[in-house]
Amino acid sequence: xxxxxxxxxxxxxxxxxxxxxxxxxxxxxxxxxxxxxxxxxxxxxxxxxxxxxxxxxxxxxxxxxxxxxxxxxxxxxxxxxxxxxxxxxxxxxxxxxxxxxxxxxxxxxxxxxxxxxxxxxxxxxxxxxxxxxxxxxxxxxxxxxxxxxxxxxxxxxxxxxxxxxxxxxxxxxxxxxxxxxxxxxxxxxxxxxxxxxxxxxxxxxxxxxxxxxxxxxxxxxxxxxxxxxxxxxxxxxxxxxxxxxxxxxxxxxxxxxxxxxxxxxxxxxxxxxxxxxxxxxxxxxxxxxxxxxxxxxxxxxxxxxxxxxxxxxxxxxxxxxxxxxxxxxxxxxxxxxxxxxxxxxxxxxxxxxxxxxxxxxxxxxxxxxxxxxxxxxxxxxxxxxxxxxxxxxxxxxxxxxxxxxxxxxxxxxxxxxxxxxxxxxxxxxxxxxxxxxxx
Amino acid sequence: xxxxxxxxxxxxxxxxxxxxxxxxxxxxxxxxxxxxxxxxxxxxxxxxxxxxxxxxxxxxxxxxxxxxxxxxxxxxxxxxxxxxxxxxxxxxxxxxxxxxxxxxxxxxxxxxxxxxxxxxxxxxxxxxxxxxxxxxxxxxxxxxxxxxxxxxxxxxxxxxxxxxxxxxxxxxxxxxxxxxxxxxxxxxxxxxxxxxxxxxxxxxxxxxxxxxxxxxxxxxxxxxxxxxxxxxxxxxxxxxxxxxxxxxxxxxxxxxxxxxxxxxxxxxxxxxxxxxxxxxxxxxxxxxxxxxxxxxxxxxxxxxxxxxxxxxxxxxxxxxxxxxxxxxxxxxxxxxxxxxxxxxxxxxxxxxxxxxxxxxxxxxxxxxxxxxxxxxxxxxxxxxxxxxxxxxxxxxxxxxxxxxxxxxxxxxxxxxxxxxxxxxxxxxxxxxxxxxxxx
Numbered sequence: 001x002x003x004x005x006x007x008x009x010x011x012x013x014x015x016x017x018x019x020x021x022x023x024x025x026x027x028x029x030x031x032x033x034x035x036x037x038x039x040x041x042x043x044x045x046x047x048x049x050x051x052x053x054x055x056x057x058x059x060x061x062x063x064x065x066x067x068x069x070x071x072x073x074x075x076x077x078x079x080x081x082x083x084x085x086x087x088x089x090x091x092x093x094x095x096x097x098x099x100x101x102x103x104x105x106x107x108x109x110x111x112x113x114x115x116x117x118x119x120x121x122x123x124x125x126x127x128x129x130x131x132x133x134x135x136x137x138x139x140x141x142x143x144x145x146x147x148x149x150x151x152x153x154x155x156x157x158x159x160x161x162x163x164x165x166x167x168x169x170x171x172x173x174x175x176x177x178x179x180x181x182x183x184x185x186x187x188x189x190x191x192x193x194x195x196x197x198x199x200x201x202x203x204x205x206x207x208x209x210x211x212x213x214x215x216x217x218x219x220x221x222x223x224x225x226x227x228x229x230x231x232x233x234x235x236x237x238x239x240x241x242x243x244x245x246x247x248x249x250x251x252x253x254x255x256x257x258x259x260x261x262x263x264x265x266x267x268x269x270x271x272x273x274x275x276x277x278x279x280x281x282x283x284x285x286x287x288x289x290x291x292x293x294x295x296x297x298x299x300x301x302x303x304x305x306x307x308x309x310x311x312x313x314x315x316x317x318x319x320x321x322x323x324x325x326x327x328x329x330x331x332x333x334x335x336x337x338x339x340x341x342x343x344x345x346x347x348x349x350x351x352x353x354x355x356x357x358x359x360x361x362x363x364x365x366x367x368x369x370x371x372x373x374x375x376x377x378x379x380x381x382x383x384x385x386x387x388x389x390x391x392x393x394x395x396x397x398x399x400x401x402x403x404x405x406x407x408x409x410x411x412x413x414x415x416x417x418x419x420x421x422x423x424x425x426x427x428x429x430x431x432x433x434x435x436x437x438x439x
Numbered sequence: 440x441x442x443x444x445x446x447x448x449x450x451x452x453x454x455x456x457x458x459x460x461x462x463x464x465x466x467x468x469x470x471x472x473x474x475x476x477x478x479x480x481x482x483x484x485x486x487x488x489x490x491x492x493x494x495x496x497x498x499x500x501x502x503x504x505x506x507x508x509x510x511x512x513x514x515x516x517x518x519x520x521x522x523x524x525x526x527x528x529x530x531x532x533x534x535x536x537x538x539x540x541x542x543x544x545x546x547x548x549x550x551x552x553x554x555x556x557x558x559x560x561x562x563x564x565x566x567x568x569x570x571x572x573x574x575x576x577x578x579x580x581x582x583x584x585x586x587x588x589x590x591x592x593x594x595x596x597x598x599x600x601x602x603x604x605x606x607x608x609x610x611x612x613x614x615x616x617x618x619x620x621x622x623x624x625x626x627x628x629x630x631x632x633x634x635x636x637x638x639x640x641x642x643x644x645x646x647x648x649x650x651x652x653x654x655x656x657x658x659x660x661x662x663x664x665x666x667x668x669x670x671x672x673x674x675x676x677x678x679x680x681x682x683x684x685x686x687x688x689x690x691x692x693x694x695x696x697x698x699x700x701x702x703x704x705x706x707x708x709x710x711x712x713x714x715x716x717x718x719x720x721x722x723x724x725x726x727x728x729x730x731x732x733x734x735x736x737x738x739x740x741x742x743x744x745x746x747x748x749x750x751x752x753x754x755x756x757x758x759x760x761x762x763x764x765x766x767x768x769x770x771x772x773x774x775x776x777x778x779x780x781x782x783x784x785x786x787x788x789x790x791x792x793x794x795x796x797x798x799x800x801x802x803x804x805x806x807x808x809x810x811x812x813x814x815x816x817x818x819x820x821x822x823x824x825x826x827x828x829x830x831x832x833x834x835x836x837x838x839x840x841x842x843x844x845x846x847x848x849x850x851x852x853x854x855x856x857x858x859x860x861x862x863x864x865x866x867x868x869x870x871x872x873x874x875x876x877x878x
Binding site for chain 2 (some may be wrong): 049126182184191195196198201204210211213214215250253260279284285287288289290294295298299302304305307309333334342343378380403406430
């Protein structure tokens with residue numbers, strides 16, 4: 001496969017955006033991609049930011065032809081823990097039809113499908129590439145760039161492959177993403193750590209207080225989030241939308257997770273809870289003594305990371321306001337509370353049957369020999385909501401990865417069959433678009 | 440002061456019992472003390488254990504004379520964090536009437552008072568010293584030694600200085616100690632860490648579950664421990680005992696802790712809650728992501744350290760059984776629970792007016808010019824209950840430290856005034872004992 005060799009080259013560049021030691025590598029990855037796009041006839045340039053450059057490239061053939069904007073990212077997660085990789089993360093290898101490397105699925109491999117699809121394809125559609133090097137650190141500079149270059153980025157469809165298929169050999173069109181509101185909650189009790197013998201009985205204990213807060217945030221029996229107003233803006237799912245959904249194999253999911261039940265909000269199916277219901281989960285907690293054995297301390301401080309996945313029409317800032325107000329209201333006496341807002345992303349819902357989605361569905365059906373399933377995703381891609389709002393164009397989310405691709409984990413991989421079929425489907429999409437346009 | 444120089448020598452030996460690198464130093468401290476006791480006419484020997492030796496020494500003058508057993512420990516806590524010490528922890532210095540060094544108050548300085556008190560004192564009482572080098576690691580080998588040497592250790596009174604005075608310039612006789620039941624509680628949810636976007640809504644979250652457990656362990660409103668049967672064996676405090684207690688300066692305590700209230704069990708005063716009521720406190724908690732910023736993980740595991748201070752007649756093993764049974768009962772579905780028992784110690788209550796306590800009260804009154812206060816302590820000295828049971832002798836707990844001595848913390852200190860007056864009071868106690876005996 002002539003598309004594989006360049007991908008292996010791309011994957012061998014350790015473009016870890018969070019690590020200052022890899023700053024030059026990140027730029028190298030951007031430049032590598034720029035060269036590739038220029039070889040395909042694109043006019044490309046790196047746009048500097050205070051950190052990693054944004055690559056913007058365009059190949060405009062006819063202003064009356066439809067315009068596609070492809071978004072992707074060339075940066076990758078850190079490879080730690082290194083010792084758990086079977087082969088080095090930046091020495092890509094192919095084993096049993098999969099390429100193993102950091103970034104193989106997220107997102108270099110999926111992005112590469114969009115580049116490779118253009119090779120040898122007649123240029124009858126305007127194509128723009130917007131590729132950033134800061135996705136893994138929250139895209140701090142992409143949004144201002146998008147707002148400032150709205151005209152230039154204008155497109156009839158935004159095409160993104162940075163996700164997963166619903167199941168192996170199941171072409172998938174994703175039309176919804178959850179949003180995110182991520183907080184850090186810290187409690188301070190006494191001025192200093194205290195001996196639990198000398199002061200137990202009069203000292204505030206921030207760990208105990210975190211426990212009380214957690215129990216008041218989420219009902220143990222019903223799994224409901226107890227923040228007043230939390231569910232107010234949640235858009236119910238129409239029965240006809242649910243009929244669109246594929247069946248979730250709950251037994252397989254339980255086996256995958258190694259659990260004997262799937263706890264969650266009462267009154268909703270697991271798939272609804274994953275795709276269309278908001279959640280609250282503590283993602284980390286700390287305080288006091290964590291080492292081996294015992295230490296009889298009442299710590300002065302304790303804290304937790306607390307995130308909520310949001311669904312349309314919840315707004316991350318509004319939810320953060322509600323959560324903070326509630327935390328202040330239920331805070332027991334004797335503690336100082338600090339709430340920091342770490343991260344946010346708006347939920348996305350797009351029309352599953354928009355004209356470009358319908359074209360892509362046909363392309364997928366031709367290549368895979370079966371029609372795609374329509375899926376939402378439980379995760380968040382903050383930039384999607386931003387692109388949708390800034391460009392007011394329909395979005396096509398075409399995930400080519402699989403849920404076992406080990407994103408953000410050791411031994412990340414990407415199935416070459418999905419690369420191959422993905423390239424074919426994208427080519428077919430361009431052909432259909434050139435022939436039929438978008439009605 | 441001729442008693443100071445040897446103490447500085449004793450304090451300069453880094454006898455950190457938990458650190459294998461200091462094993463020889465621990466032995467050196469034991470040998471140093473052995474020499475000192477032999478110089479006072481004691482027959483002394485080190486008794487080997489699998490770890491650090493027990494020093495036993497005796498000076499028997501007359502089998503009809505009363506016998507005193509002094510208990511203490513020659514090992515110390517680790518000095519970390521070193522950078523917070525104003526002067527090096529094992530280079531003792533005197534500043535403003537206090538000696539600063541690791542072990543100054545806990546317990547070398549207080550133990551030294553009992554050795555120095557004997558210097559030049561006519562030997563009219565049988566004296567035994569039982570000094571261990573493993574107190575700071577839970578006295579694993581002392582108890583078997585005590586049980587095997589019950590006859591040899593037999594005494595009319597056990598004298599221990601390893602605690603604090605109620606307040607500065609307030610001679611204090613302690614007649615009660617709380618016990619301890621220390622558990623580690625771990626929860627496992629899924630088989631591996633999960634992405635909170637991809638699985639939030641169906642995945643068990645062990646951090647959230649720890650919160651539910653904590654809220655069910657201790658009532659937020661009343662401060663009561665909710666474990667069924669927890670309070671069943673708690674001996675109420677008689678009004679006459681409470682009348683014995685000194686007044687607690689609650690405002691001063693709040694200032695010391697930097698808090699605006701003293702949260703605790705409703706219906707009891709702060710002093711009762713510290714001395715005569717059991718408590719439950721998480722001492723540490725961990726799970727998920729604890730670093731800077733955000734990580735959207737639902738961890739597979741989370742855990743906490745959980746300790747309960749006990750009062751007569753609660754029993755650590757029984758309380759551990761109750762707690763574990765309750766935790767298993769309230770465990771939400773979807774989690775595996777592991778409870779490890781890390782540490783225990785039985786509570787102690789002695790007669791505040793036993794004959795040796797009355798003698799020591801007179802000695803303290805003479806030296807300080809004011810009668811002692813009678814206090815319980817919120818902390819635990821597990822060996823006291825063991826000695827009390829094994830030897831069936833009255834215990835005199837004479838704390839010579841102060842609450843601001845920085846035990847287990849940087850800049851540990853011991854007030855030389857308390858050393859001096861302590862020595863004088865102990866000498867006077869021996870004189871009164873020789874003259875009047877114990878009725």
